[in-house]
Amino acid sequence: MGLLDFGLVIDPVEKQKYEYLPLPISDRWGILINENHALASKAFVTPKDLTDHALLISNQTLVNNQLSEWLGENLSHFKIAGSYNLLYNASLLVKEGNIVAFCIDGIINTKDSGLVFVPLKPALTARINIIWKKKQIFSNAGTLLLEKLASHTKTKSS
Known part of the structure; x- marks a missing residue:
């Protein structure tokens, strides 16, 4: 693991080298x-x-x-x-x-x-995005955070 598991970036920004999830805000x-x-x-x-x-x-x-x-x-x-x-x-x-x-x-x-x-x-x-390194291995807390954000984002955009 690195120093940071996640980061927040505001578009427009180069995100190609990261995995990212657009937030519903x-x-x-x-x-x-x-x-x-x-x-x-x-x-x-x-x-x-x-x-x-x-x-x-x-x-x-x-x-x-x-x-x-x-x-x-x-x-x-x-x-x-x-x-x-x-x-x-x-x-x-x-x-x-x-x-x-x-x-x-x-x-x-x-x-x-x-x-x-x-x-x-x-x-x-x-748009605001949460980003993380490609092929990142997360702690249990990091995995849970990403799952919650992904499910919340899907319900907001549906």
């Missing part, structure tokens, strides 16, 4: 902005709303491909101010300025932070 994408930003009072943002704003995007190529599809254009047609690996670091820039960071809801707690999360419209969601 998903996360929604949106933007993280300063509470005083011009878009902060909106119930949602569209691609058109973002054309004139400086954007921070993820450093992950697959995520950026997904964002390009949602935006309806290549990212080069937008004002990309930079990219980030950790949303927390990006949130520090967002809090101090007039910059917009694409992110998944709930990664940053916005309560009393000076930050606001605004969802995208049309909605963009990301």
Whole structure:
């Protein structure tokens, strides 16, 4: 056995080298902005709303491909101010300025932070998957967990 039996990953991600089980939940994408930003009072943002704003995007190529599809254009047609690996670091820039960071809801707690999360419209969601090594030999507890997750997932999708 390794250090970890299971991991959680959020799509889009390369899963081919693992066994995986999509979980019956998903996360929604949106933007993280300063509470005083011009878009902060909106119930949602569209691609058109973002054309004139400086954007921070993820450093992950697959995520950026997904964002390009949602935006309806290549990212080069937008004002990309930079990219980030950790949303927390990006949130520090967002809090101090007039910059917009694409992110998944709930990664940053916005309560009393000076930050606001605004969802995208049309909605963009990301599936969550549990992954494990191929040919993994599990403990009894690991086997039971995987069986319970698989049966719960089947009843949710039926």
